[in-house]
Amino acid sequence: MREISISTISLPSWHLLILASISLHFVLGISGDSKSSSTGAKAESHTSSSTKVILILLGFGAVTGFTFFLYKLWQKKKRDEQYARLLKLFEEDDELEVELGLRD
Helix, strand or coil: CCCCCCCCCCCCHHHHHHHHHHHHHHHHHHHHHHHHCCCHHHHHHHHHHHHHHHHHHHHHHHHHHHHHHHHHHHHHHHHHHHHHHHHHHCCCCHHHHHHHCCCC
16 A cells, blocks of 8 residues: 655745845845934834834745645645545455356
């Protein structure tokens, strides 16, 4: 019988490159905007709103990744169930052959 194992889901390298580039863009954007404002209150408000946006995006990314993982796990479970049904369908049934008189 076939061995069932759960494989890890890895991101391709270009996904990691895009994620790193977006993260770097946010970090540089936050650090560069505080120098251009004239008052500290505006800079603090802008930085806190930027932090909130980053946290929301990270949360959305985590939820999306978790949903993708669950979908792949569900797909694998369905595939394994179908494979088990296929094996059961083509299993040799000795009782059926005896009943039909094909074998004594």
